[in-house]
Amino acid sequence: MKHINKISALVLVMLVSLVLLPVPRLDAKNLQMIPASFSDLAREVKPAVVNIQTVKTIQGGGRVFQHFFGQPFGNREGLEEFFSPFFNQQPRDRKEQSLGSGFIISQDGYIVTNNHVIKDADEIKVILHDKQEYDGKIVGTDPMTDLALIKVDAKGLQPLKFGRSKDAQIGSWVVAIGSPFGLEQTVTAGIISAKGRILGSGPYDDFIQTDASINPGNSGGPLLNLDGEVIGINTAIVRSGQGIGFAIPSDLATNIIDQLIETQQVSRGWMGVAIQNVTPELAEYYGIKDTGGVYVAKVYENNPAHEAGIESGDVIIAINGKQIDTSRDLTITIANLKVNQTVDVTLIREGREKIVTVTLGERPDQDPETLASSDAFDGFGFKLKPVDEQIARRLGYPADIKGLVVMQIKPDTPAENSGVRPGDLLMELNRHRVTSIEEYLSLLDRIEKGRIAQLLFRRGNSHVFVVRFEK
Numbered sequence: 001m002k003h004i005n006k007i008s009a010l011v012l013v014m015l016v017s018l019v020l021l022p023v024p025r026l027d028a029k030n031l032q033m034i035p036a037s038f039s040d041l042a043r044e045v046k047p048a049v050v051n052i053q054t055v056k057t058i059q060g061g062g063r064v065f066q067h068f069f070g071q072p073f074g075n076r077e078g079l080e081e082f083f084s085p086f087f088n089q090q091p092r093d094r095k096e097q098s099l100g101s102g103f104i105i106s107q108d109g110y111i112v113t114n115n116h117v118i119k120d121a122d123e124i125k126v127i128l129h130d131k132q133e134y135d136g137k138i139v140g141t142d143p144m145t146d147l148a149l150i151k152v153d154a155k156g157l158q159p160l161k162f163g164r165s166k167d168a169q170i171g172s173w174v175v176a177i178g179s180p181f182g183l184e185q186t187v188t189a190g191i192i193s194a195k196g197r198i199l200g201s202g203p204y205d206d207f208i209q210t211d212a213s214i215n216p217g218n219s220g221g222p223l224l225n226l227d228g229e230v231i232g233i234n235t236a237i238v239r240s241g242q243g244i245g246f247a248i249p250s251d252l253a254t255n256i257i258d259q260l261i262e263t264q265q266v267s268r269g270w271m272g273v274a275i276q277n278v279t280p281e282l283a284e285y286y287g288i289k290d291t292g293g294v295y296v297a298k299v300y301e302n303n304p305a306h307e308a309g310i311e312s313g314d315v316i317i318a319i320n321g322k323q324i325d326t327s328r329d330l331t332i333t334i335a336n337l338k339v340n341q342t343v344d345v346t347l348i349r350e351g352r353e354k355i356v357t358v359t360l361g362e363r364p365d366q367d368p369e370t371l372a373s374s375d376a377f378d379g380f381g382f383k384l385k386p387v388d389e390q391i392a393r394r395l396g397y398p399a400d401i402k403g404l405v406v407m408q409i410k411p412d413t414p415a416e417n418s419g420v421r422p423g424d425l426l427m428e429l430n431r432h433r434v435t436s437i438e439e440y441l442s443l444l445d446r447i448e449k450g451r452i453a454q455l456l457f458r459r460g461n462s463h464v465f466v467v468r469f470e471k
Contacts, residue, residue, distance in 0.1 A: 035226065038175055042187045045228050047129045048160040049221060051179040052100040052113055052136065052150075054121035101178035101221030102126070102150070103230065104159045105257070109134075109152040112257060113220030114235055115141045118148050126152050129185055140260035144202050146235055147253055148220075149260040160222060163229025165208060165249035168192055176212040176234055176245070178221025188213035190243070197246060199236060203331050207246040208232045214245030223247040255336055269337035270363035271310070271345075272303025275327050278315060281466040285431070285454055286315065287351045293317040294330045296347075297464045308358040310345065317353075318346035334360065378444065380453075380469050381413025382406055384426060386436055402435040403427045403458070418467045420457060427464075428456035447471050 100117030104110070111126065118124055124136035134152035141148040168174075169192065176188045190212030197207040210223060214234050223232035232247030259266045274297045283291045293315045299306045310316075316324055320343050324330050337343060339362040344355050378384065384404040385391075391405060404426040409415045426434060430453065434440040447453050448471070455467045 035173060038187065038189050041175060041224070041226065041228055042177070045160060045222070045224060046177060046185055046187070047158045048104045049129065049177045049185065050102045050104065050111060051127040051184045052102050052117055052220065053125040053127065054098050054100070054118055055123040056096045056098065056120050057122050099179055099182045099217045100219045101217065101234070103222045104157045106159050107155065107157050109154045109157060110139070110261065111136065111150050111152065112233060112253070113148050113150060114233065115143050115146045115148040117220045118150060124150060126150070127184065140264040140266070142256050142260070142266045145204050145248060145252065145256060147233065147248065147256050149257060160228070160230050162250045162254050163225055163227065163231045165231045165251045168195070168208070168225060168231045170195060173226055174210055174212055174231070175224045176210070176214055176218060176221060177224070178218035178234060180215035180217040182217055198328065199246065204252065204335060206249055206252055206328070206332060207236070208249050210245050210247060211243040212245065213243065252332070267339050268335040268363040269339060269341060269360040270303070271305040271334055271358055271360065272300040273305045273310065274298035274300070275316075275330060276463055277327050279465065281468070282464070285456065285466045286313070286348070288315060288348060292323070292325045293348065294324055294327050295464060297458065304358050304361045308345070308356050310347065310356055310358070311349065313349070315348040316345055317348060320344050335363065378441070381410040381415030382420070383408035383410070384437060384440070387425065402433065404434055404437065404440060414469050418469070420467055421459070425458045426455055427458055430454050
């Protein structure tokens with residue numbers, strides 16, 4: 001009995017000790033993993049979100065009219081007399097309506113939306129949260145980022161503020177507001193699923209991915225953080241996916257919107273280089289420590305980079321001290337800088353780091369050159385031919401380009417499995433320029449059996465790559 005009492009006393013002491021143990025403090029910001037409600041946020045920002053209705057004229061009755069009324073029986077010979085009243089109809093223009101969203105950014109009526117929402121519109125109707133309607137006027141557009149700025153003749157509107165998309169974290173809560181399928185002022189919530197998504201829609205792809213429900217009609221509406229700040233403009237969805245939407249980040253959009261307000265058009269910085277990411281093979285070939293940076297495959301003549309002394313084969317690693325890791329980093333960084341702005345370009349040339357000062361020009365609508373690729377014989381299985389002026393002209397290369405064009409690849413040889421294609425241009429062998437078959441074979445003859453031959457090829461406008469063979 002006494003033994004039992006001792007055990008009971010011991011258990012009591014242990015329980016008291018557990019109660020008296022210090023309770024770990026929880027960070028206040030982590031106490032509420034899910035917001036209790038989005039209602040306050042929605043109520044605050046909804047007056048700044050608008051429904052956009054457009055009317056476009058489809059000439060000739062559009063594709064459907066042409067399909068049914070163009071030549072429905074194929075060759076209509078012999079049928080014209082019977083069907084002449086039908087065939088002689090002139091296809092009439094028709095009106096097509098579409099829906100989208102937008103949000104107010106100033107009290108005097110500036111509104112941000114997507115370019116695809118208002119493109120080619122004859123009429124733009126803007127409907128506010130209180131059902132007031134205004135005619136919208138296009139101020140300016142930027143098709144490269146799918147952004148547009150319109151304006152209504154109104155005063156005292158409630159605008160939204162932009163936040164920094166750079167500060168938005170993956171996994172943080174966001175709210176989308178818009179008019180999916182014409183259902184105005186629809187509020188949905190979710191999280192940021194990813195950042196920096198590339199969809200292949202243009203050179204400035206840098207989308208925020210979210211699982212907040214976005215549907216047709218949401219285009220142009222805001223993606224907001226819990227402070228009610230716009231961190232993205234809802235733009236695209238994956239139609240075959242559930243809960244996958246994309247928004248243009250605010251940090252990319254604000255510079256463009258400011259330009260549209262000021263000048264009604266967008267200008268971007270331009271160096272005049274064709275670039276690609278540094279692959280492990282290129283890094284090894286050029287003696288670069290890692291695969292960071294961007295390889296300069298070509299420098300366009302009479303453009304800022306050429307005038308500053310940047311050369312093909314340079315590897316750009318920083319702009320004004322900002323690290324550059326990928327081609328997209330460089331493209332977006334330069335595009336966000338002003339025309340005529342001077343920048344310090346840090347690059348690696350022949351294993352040494354140097355800084356070149358470049359005064360940026362304005363990016364043209366298209367690159368100055370569009371180079372084609374297309375058209376000698378060795379132990380690896382390549383049939384090669386020196387590029388001459390005629391071949392260069394036919395392929396779209398500069399007339400003074402040097403190298404050997406791949407004319408043919410022999411089956412069942414190392415060349416067949418190398419990834420090289422007919423038309424690729426052989427430029428270097430083990431970092432020695434090759435301009436003739438004799439020069440190439442002489443360089444190849446110097447490589448001992450069992451050693452590695454590294455061939456530097458160029459393909460098209462900007463792609464440069466290295467192929468390794470054991471001799």
